[in-house]
Each structure stands twice: as C-alpha cells, then as structure tokens.
Amino acid sequence: MSAVVKLSNVHKSFGALKVLDGVSFEVNRGEVVAVIGQSGSGKSTALRCINALETIEQGSIEVCGHAIHSDKLDKRALRLDVGIVFQSYNLFPHLTAEQNIMLAPTCVRKLGKKEAKDLARECLARVGLAEKADHYPEQLSGGQQQRVAIARSLAMQPKVMLFDEVTSALDPQLTGEVLKVMEDLARGGMTMILVTHEMSFARKVATNVIYMRQGKVWETLPGHQLENPSTPELREFVGSEL
Amino acid sequence: MTYEFDFSSLLPYWREFAEGVWLTLQLSAISTVLGFVGGALCAIARADGPPWLQRVVGAYVEVIRNTPLLVQVFLVYFGIAILGIRIDANLAAVLALVVNVVAYTCEIMRAGIQSVHKAQIEAADCLGLTKTQTYWHVVLRPAIERVYPALVSQYVLLMLASSITSQISAEELTAVANRIQSDTFRSFETYIVVGLLYLALSFVVRGAFSVFGMLVFTRRRRLGTPL
Ligand SMILES: Nc1ncnc2c1ncn2[C@@H]1O[C@H](COP(=O)(O)OP(=O)(O)O)[C@@H](O)[C@H]1O
Ligand SMILES: [Mg+2]
Numbered sequence A: 001m002s003a004v005v006k007l008s009n010v011h012k013s014f015g016a017l018k019v020l021d022g023v024s025f026e027v028n029r030g031e032v033v034a035v036i037g038q039s040g041s042g043k044s045t046a047l048r049c050i051n052a053l054e055t056i057e058q059g060s061i062e063v064c065g066h067a068i069h070s071d072k073l074d075k076r077a078l079r080l081d082v083g084i085v086f087q088s089y090n091l092f093p094h095l096t097a098e099q100n101i102m103l104a105p106t107c108v109r110k111l112g113k114k115e116a117k118d119l120a121r122e123c124l125a126r127v128g129l130a131e132k133a134d135h136y137p138e139q140l141s142g143g144q145q146q147r148v149a150i151a152r153s154l155a156m157q158p159k160v161m162l163f164d165e166v167t168s169a170l171d172p173q174l175t176g177e178v179l180k181v182m183e184d185l186a187r188g189g190m191t192m193i194l195v196t197h198e199m200s201f202a203r204k205v206a207t208n209v210i211y212m213r214q215g216k217v218w219e220t221l222p223g224h225q226l227e228n229p230s231t232p233e234l235r236e237f238v239g240s241e242l
Numbered sequence B: 001m002t003y004e005f006d007f008s009s010l011l012p013y014w015r016e017f018a019e020g021v022w023l024t025l026q027l028s029a030i031s032t033v034l035g036f037v038g039g040a041l042c043a044i045a046r047a048d049g050p051p052w053l054q055r056v057v058g059a060y061v062e063v064i065r066n067t068p069l070l071v072q073v074f075l076v077y078f079g080i081a082i083l084g085i086r087i088d089a090n091l092a093a094v095l096a097l098v099v100n101v102v103a104y105t106c107e108i109m110r111a112g113i114q115s116v117h118k119a120q121i122e123a124a125d126c127l128g129l130t131k132t133q134t135y136w137h138v139v140l141r142p143a144i145e146r147v148y149p150a151l152v153s154q155y156v157l158l159m160l161a162s163s164i165t166s167q168i169s170a171e172e173l174t175a176v177a178n179r180i181q182s183d184t185f186r187s188f189e190t191y192i193v194v195g196l197l198y199l200a201l202s203f204v205v206r207g208a209f210s211v212f213g214m215l216v217f218t219r220r221r222r223l224g225t226p227l
Helices: A043-050 A075-081 A097-107 A113-126 A142-154 A172-187 A199-205 A232-241 B008-048 B051-065 B069-082 B089-114 B118-126 B131-168 B173-184 B187-216 B218-223
Strands: A003-014 A017-028 A032-036 A058-063 A082-085 A160-164 A191-195 A208-213 A216-222
Touching: A003 A043, A003 A191, A017 A043, A017 A058, A017 A191, A017 A216, A032 A043, A032 A199, A043 A058, A043 A160, A043 A191, A075 A082, A082 A142, A082 B118, A097 A113, A097 A142, A097 B131, A113 A142, A142 A172, A172 A191, A172 A199, A208 A232, A216 A232, B008 B051, B008 B089, B008 B131, B008 B173, B008 B187, B051 B089, B069 B089, B069 B131, B089 B131, B118 B131, B131 B173, B131 B187, B173 B187, B187 B218
Parallel strands: A032 A191, A032 A208, A082 A160, A160 A191
Antiparallel strands: A003 A017, A003 A058, A208 A216
16 A cells, blocks of 8 residues: 655754654555644644645655655645645635635636535535534634634545644634544545644544654554553653643 | 805806716726725735835835825826826826825735735645635735725725815816806805815715625625624
C-alpha cells in the first residue's frame, strides 16, 4: 500500500528557530494519525507544510502524488486533494453556513448553483447541522461553526483531511459534538491527520499517534497503546494531559 | 429686524431650480459611480499592489486629502484648458469631483480591505480558490459591506460639495441659485430655498443608498448588525 502522505527528513526554520528537525512519517489510505506534543513543538508547522502553506528547507513531502517540496508543485491541484480545518474555524462572516460551503464547489469545481446547494445540504447533514443552512456564522455556537468548517472542507471531497487543534477553542460540551463528527469521518474511511490535545479521542480513533518534541518525531505508537509509551518524555506528557 | 420675506418672486424660477437639482443629482451620481470604481482600484493598489504603486497612490491620496476641493476644481479646470482640450464645464466638474472622491474612497476601502483577517484569505486559498476569486469573494465583498456606511457618508458629502463646481460655472443647483439671486435681489430667500433643496436631496440620496444596501447586503438585512 502506498502512502497518501509521506514526510522524509523534513527540516524547517523560522529565522534562527529550528521548528522541524528531520521529521519523517507516513500515513496510509484510511489511516487516522494523531499528532500530539507540547505547545511549540512544531505540530501546526508540520500540518502547514503538508498543505504547502509553508516552504521547507530540506527533505521531501509527498501528498497524494504531489511533491510539495518541488518547484513544479501545482498548489491548486494539491488543495483539491487536501482539506484543512483550523482552530479558529475561519468561516466567511458575510455568508450563511450554506453559502460558505457552496463557495468553493461553485468557484473551483464549477458546480451549478442547484448542485452546489444540494451538496452543501448533504455536507451539513453529515455534520448534523441540516437545519442551520441559512444561519450566519455569528448566529452559531463555536462547535457549530467548527462543524460547518468541516462540512466546507468535505464539500471539496478531499482525499486527506488535516485538523489543527479544531476543538481547542471550545468548551467540553461543544468539543464532544465536533469530535463525534470527526469520529464518524474516521469510521467512514477518511484519511486524517489531526493535531489534538484530546488524549482519549486519540486513543480511541487514531491508528497511530505521533509524539512531537523539539521539532522531532520523538515516538510513534498505535493509538490503543497510548497508555504504554516507551519514552519517559511521552509517559510524562500523557500523564500530564490525562 | 424688519426684513420682509418674499418668496413669491422666486416662483417663476421653479423650472431653473428643478434643472439645478437634476444636474446636481447627475453630477453626484456619475462622480459616485466613477469614484467608487476608481477608489476601489486605488485601494487594491495601495493595499496589495507593488511597492512603487503603493507609494504613488499614497502620495495622490495625501495630496487630495490635504488641499481644498475648490483649489482642486480650479486646477482640473484650468489644467485641462492649458492642455488645449476643450470640454464643457459640467464635464470638468465631474472630473474634478472624481479626482477628489477617488482619494477618499480609496482610504475608506483600504481600511475595509485591511480589516479582513489573513486567516480568511488562507482559508479560501486552502479551499482551492484562485487569487482573484479569493479577492472578490473573501476580501472585497466583506470589505465593502463593512465600510458601506462610511462610503455613504462620503457620497452624501460629495453631493453637497458638488456645489463648489458652481465656481467653474457648472450648471448645478448652487450656480442656478447664484443667477436667480442676482436676477431677483432676493438672496436670502434664494439660499433658504436652495438649502432646503440640498436637505431634501440628502434625504433622497441617503434613502437610495439605504435601499440599495438592503438589496445587496443580505446579511445586514437579515441580522441588522454591522459585519
Ligand atoms: N510564521 C511564523 N514565524 C515565526 N515563528 C513561527 C511561525 N509559526 C510558528 N512559529 C514558531 O515555531 C514554533 C513551532 O510552532 P507551531 O508549529 O505552531 O507549534 P505547535 O503547533 O506544536 O504549538 C513556535 O516556537 C512558534 O512560535
Ligand atoms: Mg499549533
């Protein structure tokens, strides 16, 4: 089985600050990989590099056959294969939930208005928000906004979904409804890489957990093994998070 | 105070007043449309253009905002004459007003464009939108919605300021009034009537903008809150 996402010895600095220090890992089709680690360990940067939002200095990244590090990278083609959801939702405030979702399918995939609308309704139903189609972002709770953001990504039918701490801004109750949506996605076979602090979610859903520390992949282990890390650093980290 | 008001001697001039109102409206409408388009382009150039263009537009905006409109009107009027181009006073008036209002629109629009968070642009980029699509749907549309009230104030002001073009004998409302008062020697009454006409024009223009805004900005119509 060929990897959908493959990082090999990736190095990345911001000025003098080394943020990714030889990161390598692979994600196969249908796998869910949870990336955990202290704040500042380079998790977001790793995700951003996978979606070509940052350039890398050394190493290589392949995503769905796109060579991210190459000069010949077709960014828009890459963006069609990769969906990303951020902590801050980033819904477009002047558009309803439905219009937020319709925008990319009409602009990029050139769907007709009717088709795009049906697609938007379908995606909203998948995240349990069918009745909120005509609501504007400011009329929705944080958890609902985040689910709309996920639906917006889904509408582009990506092959891989990236999630960067999508529940970190939410209180526990709203966190649950977003995690539920992500769990459904995972069960549906979506390939996912998610940066998260939700250890129990990682343990339950993740095929593999990657522990990042000081810009390195410190330890990789299957999700269900999360209680039994082999490095003392991860043991301590898991202990502090649980 | 023994002044005796006499509005009746102005009655025969109702047609002139009406023509003045009509021309003021035309001058304002044309200048507003051109000013908006030009101002929006300048704002894009100033916010996201190459550095040299940002500086050129910036200088233009500063010059216009720090000189009197009357002087600008004369400079455009006589400047065109010196270039050997003959155009009528009304067209010169439109040009001068556009030169002026583009600068103010540019500043207002720039504030709107810069109020759009970088994360919004990144989100659109990640969804696969092209730069142009992103700029239109994610930057300009919310930017315009956000600064619309400021733009409306500016364009009402433009309509009132168009009275200055009477100085280059554009045939707008104030020029008409100047002529009528020298015909009738009823200066005070004339300018009372003109003042009321401008007041009415302001209401009409504001009302029109308000209706237009309601039609265009669905979110504002439905929620009633600023973006
Ligand atoms: N655009 C940037 N410019 C400069 N430094 C950055 C930038 N983005 C992230 N960093 C720095 O890189 C380090 C890793 O950041 P990040 O990948 O966001 O970590 P994490 O997501 O694991 O918390 C942090 O020290 C952060 O301050
Ligand atoms: Mg982060």
